[in-house]
Amino acid sequence: MIKNMTFFLLGISFAFPPWAVEQAFVPLTDHELSRYRFPLKEDFTLEHGKSGRLDAGMGGSSIEPVPGDEYAADFFISGKDRAGKPWTVHMGQVYNVAGWARIFTADLDGNGIGDIVVWMPNAGNGMAPTGIIHIVTFEKNGRPIIFGDAGFYGADEKGVEYLLDINRDGRAELLAMRFGYGYWISDLYQVKNARWRRVSGKFGRLRYPALTRFTHRRPNRTVVRRIMPERKRDVENEMKNDMSNDKPLNNAQYVLADGSGKRFKKLRGSAILEVVETPFMIDDESEGRMINADANFEQWFTERRVFLLYGLDNRYRGLSNPHTIWALPSRKHGPE
Numbered sequence: 001m002i003k004n005m006t007f008f009l010l011g012i013s014f015a016f017p018p019w020a021v022e023q024a025f026v027p028l029t030d031h032e033l034s035r036y037r038f039p040l041k042e043d044f045t046l047e048h049g050k051s052g053r054l055d056a057g058m059g060g061s062s063i064e065p066v067p068g069d070e071y072a073a074d075f076f077i078s079g080k081d082r083a084g085k086p087w088t089v090h091m092g093q094v095y096n097v098a099g100w101a102r103i104f105t106a107d108l109d110g111n112g113i114g115d116i117v118v119w120m121p122n123a124g125n126g127m128a129p130t131g132i133i134h135i136v137t138f139e140k141n142g143r144p145i146i147f148g149d150a151g152f153y154g155a156d157e158k159g160v161e162y163l164l165d166i167n168r169d170g171r172a173e174l175l176a177m178r179f180g181y182g183y184w185i186s187d188l189y190q191v192k193n194a195r196w197r198r199v200s201g202k203f204g205r206l207r208y209p210a211l212t213r214f215t216h217r218r219p220n221r222t223v224v225r226r227i228m229p230e231r232k233r234d235v236e237n238e239m240k241n242d243m244s245n246d247k248p249l250n251n252a253q254y255v256l257a258d259g260s261g262k263r264f265k266k267l268r269g270s271a272i273l274e275v276v277e278t279p280f281m282i283d284d285e286s287e288g289r290m291i292n293a294d295a296n297f298e299q300w301f302t303e304r305r306v307f308l309l310y311g312l313d314n315r316y317r318g319l320s321n322p323h324t325i326w327a328l329p330s331r332k333h334g335p336e
Helices: 002-013 032-037 229-238 297-303
Strands: 041-045 052-054 062-064 072-082 088-094 104-105 114-119 132-138 144-151 171-180 183-192 193-196 201-203 206-208 210-212 254-256 264-267 272-274 280-285 289-292 308-309 324-329
Touching: 052 104, 088 144, 104 324, 114 193, 144 171, 144 280, 144 289, 171 229, 183 206, 183 229, 206 210, 254 297, 254 308
Parallel strands: 088 289, 280 324
Antiparallel strands: 041 104, 052 062, 062 072, 072 088, 104 114, 114 132, 132 144, 171 183, 183 193, 183 210, 201 206, 254 264, 264 272, 280 289, 308 324
């Protein structure tokens, strides 16, 4: 009896893609999602020890496993910028129980340089993210910038769902969904000159962020105009979360407040900002750029590096968590 029930439950679990459940609450129609899908070229699906070339970046780029990785599941992408200086993007683990990452390329921002989209399935159940997306865009100087999210993204041979071109201008938008306090919150991010900006206000037929209700009765794609009074404060606080990397947080520069790598203070001031979890990290030096590498906070603190912080995550009450930490090239700065 238990054996038969096990097979029955497995059949239910894998009859449909996990992200299909969340599609029931997307504020766009199926027709819109299909019509606005941004076209991507699938280069390959990663496997143990596999490497290859990508038509992205200045003169192309390479993707290969990190040397010495026992399981050959830790990958990095590398290339050279317009000046011939090297850059590296450490992707980390690109495999889990749900499968291997799929690699796509396209010019997402229309600047003439191919960009990279890495999608990895996630074995999430319930409200857990079902897909992880990392997007590597390239500035005009050929250096990469990373952007991404763990959310409800699916992928097929045409590309990644929710990577769209709603206004048909040849530049991509990413529809990012999350759940909070009984509402699905849909944000829209648009890329321009390799940077992503959160859309605030009307875009296409909707205003963003867009809210849909999570109900027990039926799927609901109706956009909500009013928030329940008892949940208004929490939902509005959740709606402040912003992954944008187009403008520095508070338009300020920061330095490490101590060697922990968790506390930053303004270069000109005493305000402390604490980082709860490690976000995307970009390290600029005169000899090149490194992204998402293990941060050497002790060295950064000793060298008194200067940082720009991007994005804001308000899920942790009383703390402001940036989405991207960008270390500027080493230089001495004046008194604080």
